[in-house]
Amino acid sequence: MDRVGGRVNTVPFGDGLVELGAEWIHGTANNRVYETAIANDIDVVNDDTLESEIYMSDGSPGDTQLISELMDFANKVIDDPPPVPEPLGQYVTRRVKEHIKEKYPQIANDTDFIESILFCIQLDTEVYESSNSWNELTTSSHFKDLKGHQGVSWHRHGYKTFFEILLNTYNNGPGYPNLDIALNKEVSRITWPRQPAEDAVVSCSDGSVYRARSVIVTVSLGVLKERHNTLFSAALPSEKTTAIEKMSIGVLGKIILSFEKPWWPKNMTASTFIWKAEDRKSIPKEDIWTSMMSGASFGLGTSNTLTLWLCGDAARLVETLPEDVVKTKSMEILRRFMGRDTDIPEPTAMLRSSWYKNPFTRGSYTYDNLLTPQYPNAREDLGKPLLDSAGNPRVLFAGEATNTQHYATVHGASETGYREAMRLLNNSKKI
Ligand SMILES: Cc1cc2nc3c(=O)[nH]c(=O)nc-3n(C[C@H](O)[C@H](O)[C@H](O)COP(=O)(O)OP(=O)(O)OC[C@H]3O[C@@H](n4cnc5c(N)ncnc54)[C@H](O)[C@@H]3O)c2cc1C
Numbered sequence: 246m247d248r249v250g251g252r253v254n255t256v257p258f259g260d261g262l263v264e265l266g267a268e269w270i271h272g273t274a275n276n277r278v279y280e281t282a283i284a285n286d287i288d289v290v291n292d293d294t295l296e297s298e299i300y301m302s303d304g305s306p307g308d309t310q311l312i313s314e315l316m317d318f319a320n321k322v323i324d325d326p327p328p329v330p331e332p333l334g335q336y337v338t339r340r341v342k343e344h345i346k347e348k349y350p351q352i353a354n355d356t357d358f359i360e361s362i363l364f365c366i367q368l369d370t371e372v373y374e375s376s377n378s379w380n381e382l383t384t385s386s387h388f389k390d391l392k393g394h395q396g397v398s399w400h401r402h403g404y405k406t407f408f409e410i411l412l413n414t415y416n417n418g419p420g421y422p423n424l425d426i427a428l429n430k431e432v433s434r435i436t437w438p439r440q441p442a443e444d445a446v447v448s449c450s451d452g453s454v455y456r457a458r459s460v461i462v463t464v465s466l467g468v469l470k471e472r473h474n475t476l477f478s479a480a481l482p483s484e485k486t487t488a489i490e491k492m493s494i495g496v497l498g499k500i501i502l503s504f505e506k507p508w509w510p511k512n513m514t515a516s517t518f519i520w521k522a523e524d525r526k527s528i529p530k531e532d533i534w535t536s537m538m539s540g541a542s543f544g545l546g547t548s549n550t551l552t553l554w555l556c557g558d559a560a561r562l563v564e565t566l567p568e569d570v571v572k573t574k575s576m577e578i579l580r581r582f583m584g585r586d587t588d589i590p591e592p593t594a595m596l597r598s599s600w601y602k603n604p605f606t607r608g609s610y611t612y613d614n615l616l617t618p619q620y621p622n623a624r625e626d627l628g629k630p631l632l633d634s635a636g637n638p639r640v641l642f643a644g645e646a647t648n649t650q651h652y653a654t655v656h657g658a659s660e661t662g663y664r665e666a667m668r669l670l671n672n673s674k675k676i
Contacts, residue, residue: 263546272656287406332384341363361521368539460640461642495612500552502572630668
C-alpha cells in the first residue's frame with residue numbers, strides 16, 4: 246500500500262485522529278504493543294472503565310441492569326465451552342435461555358424481549374470476532390486473552406505511534422539509515438529456492454525483482470486465500486494450502502461520523518443498540534444492513550467523532566454503497582436509538598473502512614470456525630517456513646493468522662514477526 250501499518254490505519258479526522266483498523270491494546274501483561282508504549286513514556290489510557298449506555302430501537306432507555314447482566318453472562322458462557330464443540334451462537338442461545346428461566350422466570354415467556362437481547366448478543370459477538378455469523382464460530386476457540394485491561398487506547402497519539410516507534414521515527418527520531426521500505430510495491434510472485442546456494446526471488450507487478458537469502462511473508466489470510474496459487478512458485482505444500490482453505494477471515498466495518506461538537510453524554514465511550522423485535526421486522530429489505538449495527542463507540546482520539554460498527558455481509562455491502570446512502574441511513578439509525586431526548590445535528594463528514602475491498606487485506610482478522618476442531622494445527626501449519634533441501638528456512642510466514650493463541654490482534658501479529666526474525670537469526674548462527 247502507500248503507507249506502513251497494514252490493518253492499523255490511523256487517520257486525521259474530526260478534531261484529532263481516528264482508527265479505521267485496530268483501535269485498542271487488548272491486555273497489558275506480556276503484551277509487546279503495551280510494553281512498547283510504556284517503554285516510550287506514552288500515556289495510553291485504559292478505556293474499559295468508562296461509561297456505556299443501552300438504547301432501544303424505539304428510543305426508550307433499556308433496562309440497563311438486566312441487559313448488562315445478560316450480556317455479561319453471555320460473555321462468561323463463551324469462556325465456559327461445552328465438552329463437545331458446537332456453533333457458538335447455538336450454545337450461547339441455549340445457555341442464555343436457561344439462565345433467564347432460572348434467574349428471571351417473570352420474563353421467561355417474553356419471546357420478543359428474549360429475541361431482542363439474543364440478537365444484540367449475536368451482533369456484539371460477531372463484531373468482536375469479525376465473523377459473518379456467530380454460528381460460524383466454534384465454541385472450542387484457541388484464543389487466549391492476555392491478562393490486564395482489555396481496552397487500552399492510544400487516544401490522541403493514534404495506533405500509528407506503535408509503528409513510529411518500531412521505525413525509530415517517533416518524536417522526530419532519525420529512523421534507521423539502512424532500512425529500505427518500498428511503498429506502492431505489489432509483490433506478485435515469490436520464488437522459493439530448493440538449493441541452498443540459490444536466492445529467494447521476489448517479483449513485483451511493476452517489473453522490479455528483489456533477491457535475498459530469505460523472505461518473511463506477512464500478508465493476511467484473505468490475501469493468501471485469493472492469490473496463493475499465483476503468489477508462490479513452486480506451489481505451496483498441501484498442509485499449507487489446506488490451512489489457507491479451511492481457516493476463516495471475517496470483515497469488520499466502521500462508519501465514522503464527525504460533528505461540529507459532541508452531542509452525546511460526556512464520558513460515554515460506547516452505546517449498545519437493542520432492536521425491539523417488531524421494529525426490526527419493519528425494516529425494508531434493502532435497509533437490513535442498518536439493523537446489523539451493534540452500536541456506537543466514542544473514541545478517545547477526538548472529542549467530536551463516533552464510530553458505528555458492522556460485520557460480515559453488512560460490512561461488505563457498506564463498502565460498496567453510495568456515500569450519501571450510508572450517511573443518511575446511519576443518521577436515521579443514530580436518531581432512532583439516541584435521538585429521543587437529543588436533537589442530533591447533521592454530521593460534518595463521514596469516513597468508512599474498506600478492509601474487504603482492499604486487495605492487500607481482503608478482510609479484517611481471522612477467527613476459529615467450525616472446522617477448527619477438525620484442523621487444530623492449521624495456524625501452526627500456516628506459520629511453518631518453507632525449507633531448502635538442506636533444511637534452512639527460506640520463505641517464512643508471519644502475521645496474525647499464524648499466531649496459535651493471540652491471532653486477530655496487533656500484539657499477536659507483532660509476536661509472529663518477532664518469532665520469524667528469531668528463527669532466521671538462530672538459523673544464521675548455525676550457518
Ligand atoms: C477494523 C479492525 C479493527 C481491529 N481492531 C483491533 C483492535 O482493537 N486491537 C487489536 O489488537 N487488533 C485489532 N485488529 C486486528 C489487527 O489490526 C490485525 O490483527 C493486525 O494489524 C494484523 O497485522 P499483520 O501484520 O498480520 O497484517 P497486516 O497488517 O494486514 O499487514 C500485511 C501487510 O502486507 C501487505 N501486503 C499484502 N499483500 C501484498 C502484496 N501482494 N505485496 C506487497 N505487500 C502486500 C499489506 O499492504 C500490509 O502492509 C483490527 C483489525 C481491523 C481491520
